[in-house]
Amino acid sequence: MPPPTPCEEPMHDFLLTHDTPAQYAHALHETVDTLAVHLAGTRSPRSAATPEELEELVAAVDLERPLGDLGAVVEETRRLYLDHAVHFHTPGYMAHLNCPVAIPAVAAEALTAAVNTAVETWDQSTTATLVEQRIVDWTAARIGFPTAGEPDGVFTTGGTQSNLQALFTAREDRLSRSHPASRRERLGRLRIVAGEHAHFSVAKAAHLLGLSPDAVVPVPAARDGAMDPVALERALHDVAASGGEVAAVVATAGTTDLGAIDPLADVARACSAHDVWLHVDAAYGGGLLVSPAHRHRLDGIERADSVTVDFHKSWFQPVAASALLVREGRNLRFSTWSAEYLNPRHAVQPNLVDKSLQTTRRFDALKLWMTLRTVGAEGIGRALDRVLELAQEAGRIVDEAPDLELVARPVLSTVLFRHVPPGADDAADRLVETVRNTLFDSGRAVVASTVLDGRRCLKLTFLNPATTTDDVQQVLELVRAAGRDAAAPRPLEAAAGAR
Numbered sequence: 001m002p003p004p005t006p007c008e009e010p011m012h013d014f015l016l017t018h019d020t021p022a023q024y025a026h027a028l029h030e031t032v033d034t035l036a037v038h039l040a041g042t043r044s045p046r047s048a049a050t051p052e053e054l055e056e057l058v059a060a061v062d063l064e065r066p067l068g069d070l071g072a073v074v075e076e077t078r079r080l081y082l083d084h085a086v087h088f089h090t091p092g093y094m095a096h097l098n099c100p101v102a103i104p105a106v107a108a109e110a111l112t113a114a115v116n117t118a119v120e121t122w123d124q125s126t127t128a129t130l131v132e133q134r135i136v137d138w139t140a141a142r143i144g145f146p147t148a149g150e151p152d153g154v155f156t157t158g159g160t161q162s163n164l165q166a167l168f169t170a171r172e173d174r175l176s177r178s179h180p181a182s183r184r185e186r187l188g189r190l191r192i193v194a195g196e197h198a199h200f201s202v203a204k205a206a207h208l209l210g211l212s213p214d215a216v217v218p219v220p221a222a223r224d225g226a227m228d229p230v231a232l233e234r235a236l237h238d239v240a241a242s243g244g245e246v247a248a249v250v251a252t253a254g255t256t257d258l259g260a261i262d263p264l265a266d267v268a269r270a271c272s273a274h275d276v277w278l279h280v281d282a283a284y285g286g287g288l289l290v291s292p293a294h295r296h297r298l299d300g301i302e303r304a305d306s307v308t309v310d311f312h313k314s315w316f317q318p319v320a321a322s323a324l325l326v327r328e329g330r331n332l333r334f335s336t337w338s339a340e341y342l343n344p345r346h347a348v349q350p351n352l353v354d355k356s357l358q359t360t361r362r363f364d365a366l367k368l369w370m371t372l373r374t375v376g377a378e379g380i381g382r383a384l385d386r387v388l389e390l391a392q393e394a395g396r397i398v399d400e401a402p403d404l405e406l407v408a409r410p411v412l413s414t415v416l417f418r419h420v421p422p423g424a425d426d427a428a429d430r431l432v433e434t435v436r437n438t439l440f441d442s443g444r445a446v447v448a449s450t451v452l453d454g455r456r457c458l459k460l461t462f463l464n465p466a467t468t469t470d471d472v473q474q475v476l477e478l479v480r481a482a483g484r485d486a487a488a489p490r491p492l493e494a495a496a497g498a499r
């Protein structure tokens, strides 16, 4: 890039405007080239830099002294960010529900960022409104919502927001039904009945919605970690018997740790019988909607009143991309607020802000749209099927290893296990955190940990279809090495607390 020249109109030379010279497009190309070279050359999930080293790197940048040249800034950012980012596309990353991203979706991000579409009103969005609506309708059809209810939905920032809006909608639907008690009294008595392994965002939503501290009623899981329908029946009866009102039952299709899928058809039957709202949190398992081999595992989801789907997990989309889908579109009216300047009440064109908790909102639907237009739903589903298969293979490898203990049979794409080196049975709990930290610090692998039935264990989450069983073996070797080191008798100075 040529050196920066003093500009007649300094306010304009960094903005994409109608008179932006073409040379600036060149700068964007260079950025993408830097990124492509970096991504292709990265094999480790992260650098081995310490938190102190990273703090120093960031603190050393003088925000009062701009470099004045995008090329130089990209280079600086490469050193600060790219070189130390946690890379989900590498074979050693097996920690959380982060995915490598679909290339058409990255292209979509470039388009939406540059055009800067805001989808909340027709007059800022036009086609983008129609594209989001098509993706929403398409997803609702994949769920199998009956068309008679005019199903609808809206994109959100993630499962947390989708769950919040779902439970808000359920609360309002419940409170809109006539009842002798006042709204305030009823609010204190509302309950959300959810599986014991439901995501924490459900409890957080209950709190944000002004429900009482004991509003979330946990339903014990059966042995496989999924909700026990008999226990659900009991919970529904207990709430009614104690004078409570159930605002919603939350079933999870893919719990975050175990991947357990609650028995959706049974839960739906109980919800119909008790006339209560069923929300299905399919933030993780929603990808099964496009799975060629496993779609049937979501059977019953079509009976939900609302569904959360995170496209930025099992659909390989960049963050953020999630949606809330509702069986009866009219229920989204509870989120409608009109402003004369933006979305007057009787507007002729669709204004998506009428359905959203957000106002200004990104055109995130284009990512999934462009991915579907490139590889189709089956392309996405096959990639998901591959990681499900990989989890099964990894489960077998762990199960057959004498020094590893498989804590639960893999259901979706997670594998929970413990490393128990000979003679270290009682240290296994403590080993988990040490092993996890050792791997993270080394930069060679990233794994997660969690607690199941009071026992700490390591967790592998697979979402990278290019990961192989060899990669799994290598990470397990790193786990063993770290476990052996930690379990070995320590030299005196280490025992005294020195490092």
Ligand SMILES: *Cc1c(COP(=O)(O)O)cnc(C)c1O
Binding pocket: 097, 157, 158, 159, 160, 161, 163, 199, 201, 252, 254, 255, 256, 281, 282, 283, 284, 310, 322
């Ligand atoms: C990840 C997850 C969420 C939260 O989704 P975000 O996109 O991280 O906000 C909710 N429920 C389940 C089951 C999840 O796995």
